[in-house]
Amino acid sequence: MYSKILGSIEFNEERLNSEIDQINKFRFSSAYKNYSVGEWKTCLLWNKTGRSNDGISVEYSGSAQPTEFGEKLEYINSTINGIFNMKTCKSVRIFAARGNSLIIPHRDYLEFKDGFHRIHIPLQTDSHSFMSERDSVFAIRQGEIWFIDGNQVHSGGSFSNKLRLNLVFDFSTETSIVDIFKDQKIYNENLEIKLVQRPELSDEKLSSILNLSFIIDHNNIRDIIAILAKIHFFFNVSSELMYDWLIEICNRSNNQKLIKAALRFKEYFLIKGPTIPFPLDEY
Ligand code: YCP
Ligand code: CO
Numbered sequence: 001m002y003s004k005i006l007g008s009i010e011f012n013e014e015r016l017n018s019e020i021d022q023i024n025k026f027r028f029s030s031a032y033k034n035y036s037v038g039e040w041k042t043c044l045l046w047n048k049t050g051r052s053n054d055g056i057s058v059e060y061s062g063s064a065q066p067t068e069f070g071e072k073l074e075y076i077n078s079t080i081n082g083i084f085n086m087k088t089c090k091s092v093r094i095f096a097a098r099g100n101s102l103i104i105p106h107r108d109y110l111e112f113k114d115g116f117h118r119i120h121i122p123l124q125t126d127s128h129s130f131m132s133e134r135d136s137v138f139a140i141r142q143g144e145i146w147f148i149d150g151n152q153v154h155s156g157g158s159f160s161n162k163l164r165l166n167l168v169f170d171f172s173t174e175t176s177i178v179d180i181f182k183d184q185k186i187y188n189e190n191l192e193i194k195l196v197q198r199p200e201l202s203d204e205k206l207s208s209i210l211n212l213s214f215i216i217d218h219n220n221i222r223d224i225i226a227i228l229a230k231i232h233f234f235f236n237v238s239s240e241l242m243y244d245w246l247i248e249i250c251n252r253s254n255n256q257k258l259i260k261a262a263l264r265f266k267e268y269f270l271i272k273g274p275t276i277p278f279p280l281d282e283y
Contacts, residue, residue: 001136002149005193006119006177007186009083009143015075020124023165026069028096031055034278035269037226038101040157042168045070046092057091057170059112064089076123076167083145085182088172090116095156097129097164102157104229105132105239108150110273116170117177120146123167128160130196135238137196140166145186147177153240153270159233201235209245213252218283221258224249225265240270 028041029052044052050065063086070077070092080086097103109115122129122142130137131148132155140146148154158164171180181187209231212224228242243266250262264279 001133001138002152003131003133003138003154004147004189005140005144005191006147007083007145007181007188008141008191009079009121009145009186011079011123011143012075016123019073019075020165022072023069023094023123026094027052028094029053029055032103034280035103035106036101037104037157037229039096039098040101040103041096043069043094043096044091045073045076045094045167046089048090057112057116059114060090063087064091080167080169081182083183083186084169084171084180085175088175088180089169090172091168091170093168094123095120095166095168097156097158099158099161099163102159102229102233103155104225104269105153105155105232105242106269107153107271107273110271111275114173115150117173117175117180118148118150119169119171119180120148121167121169122164124163124165126158126160126162126164128162129156129158129164130233131156132232132239134240135232135236137198137233139194139196141194144191153238155229155232155239157233159230196233198232198234198236201231201237205235210248210252213249216249216253216258217255218258221261221283222280243270 026043028043044067046064046066047054048058048060050067052067052069122140125142130139133152216224228245232239247262250258261279268279
């Protein structure tokens with residue numbers, strides 16, 4: 001796995017909870033709606049412009065500015081400023097996954113020259129919130145500081161009815177990951193992590209998945225995608241297989257329009273990203 005733990009901090013529960021109450025009232029952006037299954041959204045705390053409506057990531061020189069929402073979170077800001085050198089930080093966001101929601105397996109930075117060092121710190125989570133990288137599924141716990149390698153196929157979400165809130169940072173790749181830390185006492189890659197073991201996906205289950213070819217059509221392709229995106233969290237398979245299953249389901253359906261959409265769908269999330277039009281816009 002390329003994603004790795006970098007350290008862990010203990011939040012002051014009372015102060016954190018009062019800021020989570022504020023976060024619950026903030027406006028969230030649907031900028032990456034195409035990536036969302038269920039309800040997965042972002043809230044811009046710091047970005048290039050300081051405008052909370054600018055929800056799309058951009059590469060730029062200079063440091064991130066707090067938005068109207070970022071400015072309100074005194075405790076979170078002082079915690080962040082204690083851990084990291086914020087000078088090379090390009091954005092701070094909240095990634096919110098409502099119950100039973102996730103971000104579809106994808107690769108990041110496909111539209112960028114360099115991309116970022118992405119770091120996640122869960123603010124609110126439970127034992128049914130997971131992240132994944134290819135064929136590994138892991139739980140990242142409140143206060144853990146994780147490097148998430150967006151170049152690898154990854155996904156994450158909440159599989160209970162709990163709202164999961166992660167604090168997410170994008171740092172310039174000009175700085176090494178170690179140097180992002182202002183407080184070197186916090187930096188520690190040797191902490192124990194929580195990998196999730198899953199049972200094998202039986203041939204019978206796989207053939208049931210592929211038999212979705214009998215019912216797939218433009219009305220339910222998004223529902224079928226939601227089913228496929230979740231399988232790897234519960235069975236020991238690699239997340240990117242969902243795209244090949246979708247292609248096979250569409251091939252077997254013999255629907256030329258769906259076959260074309262499925263091929264472009266894989267290309268969008270794994271190879272080209274937002275540099276090409278989103279293939280399901282007409283569904
Ligand atoms: C980003 N990429 O890199 C987005 C986040 C998934 C797609 C959501 O900012
Ligand atoms: Co990502």
